[in-house]
Amino acid sequence: MGETVFGLSGRRSGQTVLLLKDMLPMRRLSFSILLASAVLASASVRSAEAELGTDLMQAVDDSNKSLASNIAQKDAKGSISDAKDINQAFIQVEAFFAAKPDAHDAVELSRKTRELTDVIVKAVGEGRFDAAQDFATELSRTCRTCHTFYKKS
Ligand code: HEC
Numbered sequence: 001m002g003e004t005v006f007g008l009s010g011r012r013s014g015q016t017v018l019l020l021k022d023m024l025p026m027r028r029l030s031f032s033i034l035l036a037s038a039v040l041a042s043a044s045v046r047s048a049e050a051e052l053g054t055d056l057m058q059a060v061d062d063s064n065k066s067l068a069s070n071i072a073q074k075d076a077k078g079s080i081s082d083a084k085d086i087n088q089a090f091i092q093v094e095a096f097f098a099a100k101p102d103a104h105d106a107v108e109l110s111r112k113t114r115e116l117t118d119v120i121v122k123a124v125g126e127g128r129f130d131a132a133q134d135f136a137t138e139l140s141r142t143c144r145t146c147h148t149f150y151k152k153s
Pocket of ligand 1: 144146
């Protein structure tokens with residue numbers, strides 16, 4: 001019993017000492033982490049402009065418009081081809097954002113985009129153009145969500 005109390009208070013004061021000892025260097029450390037991530041963040045915004053480029057997104061934009069009209073016209077072959085083009089493009093977009101430190105949401109949105117193109121291909125393949133239309137609407141919403149957070153202009 002007496003031993004337990006001693007053990008407890010011993011551990012407690014041990015922790016207190018440890019905390020006090022680490023307080024200052026820890027504060028300095030978290031400040032430099034803050035600085036480092038601020039530098040990284042501005043670097044990643046710059047490289048997003050430099051590397052992702054507008055060509056890929058322009059092609060995605062063309063495919064997305066074509067997809068909407070092909071679904072409306074119940075053109076299965078055209079719809080599937082457009083959905084697959086978008087899917088391929090977002091393998092690259094996902095890889096691009098996966099290499100960045102603070103772009104977790106963009107990675108998720110790229111995956112969501114690819115999942116939506118998969119279900120569009122499936123729905124169209126089964127002749128369910130109304131469902132495909134709904135997924136296409138959701139797809140365009142996903143484009144806008146990502147642009148809100150990751151596109152500069
Ligand atoms: C995961 C994030 C993300 C998703 C999802 C996304 N985009 Fe983008 N998009 C961007 C970023 C970032 C830019 C800015 C690229 C740049 O300026 O270099 C951009 C730029 C664009 C542009 C402008 C290109 C230009 O010439 O300036 C268009 C058009 C575009 N996207 C269309 C789409 C469409 C259509 C979809 C959905 C099918 C989509 N995007 C989904 C991130 C995304």
